[in-house]
Amino acid sequence: MNYPNGKKVLNRETSKISEARRGMSLENDINVTNEDYLKADVAVVFKKPTPVTIVNVDYPKRAAAKITEAYFKIPSTTDYNGIYKEKYIDFEAKECHSKTSFPFSSIHPHQIEHLRRVLRHGAIAFIIIRMSYYGKDYLIDAEDFIEYYDSSKRKSLSLEWIKENGYLIKNGYQRPCDYLQTVDKVYEL
């Protein structure tokens, strides 16, 4: 196919070649994976829409309502939740560009509070961290994360900590971030 205007079509075709994955976002990989879970009827997990405060909307005749003024809101929850094997699952996903550590500042305090809450009510809760430099995704159990977050004087997870306490997620073609395979092992589902 030819794109005479020189524009690339987003999120298409590029996933054919596994080399190309390097440039794709974790969010995109998780969305593709979730769609495949949905198609295979394995789980129902969705990313929540980005929260925005809508200030102004135009309602033109014969056209779709157009939001003309809105602002991003700080999320009060994690980005993903759903149901898997009758369990409520809840997680946040973050890309980390540092080679050596994952700063706590990447996760908003509201989201950590949210993880504490859902844990108290029996959720399977975790954080997916993509260490971009190494091209590796880790599942960090929310309880492990919070224990360290509360007790450590550090302001980040070191790469060593992540390798020791996290669980590597397999990246397949159909499921570029196949986190449920890891969930099965970690939570013995």
Place this chain on the structure above:
Amino acid sequence: MNYPNGKKVLNRETSKISEARRGMSLENDINVTNEDYLKADVAVVFKKPTPVTIVNVDYPKRAAAKITEAYFKIPSTTDYNGIYKEKYIDFEAKECHSKTSFPFSSIHPHQIEHLRRVLRHGAIAFIIIRMSYYGKDYLIDAEDFIEYYDSSKRKSLSLEWIKENGYLIKNGYQRPCDYLQTVDKVYEL
């Protein structure tokens, strides 16, 4: 505050006066209730943000990013989900202004599909219908709803059907739509 362009700002400040509740939306009542559930650590249930497609964002210096063009998207899931007593719960809430029936067209086919899916995975799933004229809120179990939706030739739930098959939700002051009390009874939690 003055809005010179005559447009209203959505969902603000109206929750202060209890008399004012009469005019308040089901969405607002559920949000207030969910906040109280959260405060009492009874359940963690949130309304998902309204899904929008963001087309244009301005990044002014020294000010918050401003979305200047965005459009409403058709939701692919229900509006509410969360965890209660270790169970995944999922529901849609609709206000009905008709005195006699609740039209199926009020619920998007995507949302009905979503309810089917989460049911298959073991969710507690339902629809809350507010019959505005009577000032009454009913919990309709999603299985009951879908069974009728699939088998009936009608294109709505009659008031009689709702009264017979639905469960009345108590409306308290702190919890203006105390649906979990009803959930406890209906699902024997």
